[in-house]
Amino acid sequence: MRLVKYLAGAGVASRRRAEQIIREGRVQVNGTVTLLPQADVTAADVIEVDGKSVAGAERKYYLLLDKPPGFLSTVADTHGRPTVMALIKEVPARLYPVGRLDADTSGVLILTNDGELAYRLTHPRYQIEKTYRAWVRGVPSSAVLASLARGVAVEGRLTAPAAVKLLRKSESGHAVLEITLTEGRKRQVKQMCSAVGHPVYKLRRIQFAFLTAKGLRAGEYRMLTPSEVRRLYRLAGLKPL
Secondary structure, X not given: OEHHHHHHHOOOOOHHHHHHHHHOOOEEEOOEEOOOOOOEOOOOOOEEEOOEEOOOOOOOOEEEEEEOOOOEOOOOOOOOOOEHHHHOOOOOOOOEEOOOOOOOOEEEEEEEOOHHHHHHHHOHHHOOOEEXXXXXXXXXXXXXXXXXXXXXXXXXXXOOOOXXXXXXXXXXXXXXXXXEEOOOOOOHHHHHHHHOOOOEEXXXXXXXXXXXXXXXXOOOEEEOOHHHHHHHHHHOOOOOO
């Protein structure tokens, strides 16, 4: 959304007057004076007029968590098992995980209260890449790796083409694979590898779109930056809020 429209919609002034206020240097976006009425802003931006925060629609939050094993990627669990929400502190909004990781799977997980973005990031139509590191039993042959890349039958349907690499093999006869998907069926990586005779015994998602867990320890999270949110919007085919 353009800054001038945001200010008008928040009741600061009419659109014409809001444009004048911006050009007078009275508006800051994320602590920086912005003189362009047409500047794009998202719900993740902090917008101030004359030093006072402007409240628009419900503020949207975008978090990146390095999920450790042992936590469910749900808001609540009827059996009382720990969920990723126990790791999120001091965020005044009801967040939801974007997609799911199995309880024993670790790695990159986005949480947000932006429902439209969350939907698009997980829908196969939008081709958002998710990259996994999979520790598998046995060492897949070149033919097996090619089969995984082309697609294998899982629950009666072929998986979409994927990027598959053999990263290394151990002396004990096991291997580590890197698999990049653009669809997100339930337990997909595990089912793909089992289908070709190389079950997964450890799994970590190392990248979601362009985001990694670099700088985070297991269980830690950070807020996405406004520029990261804008980039996710572009990947999902959405205009900034």
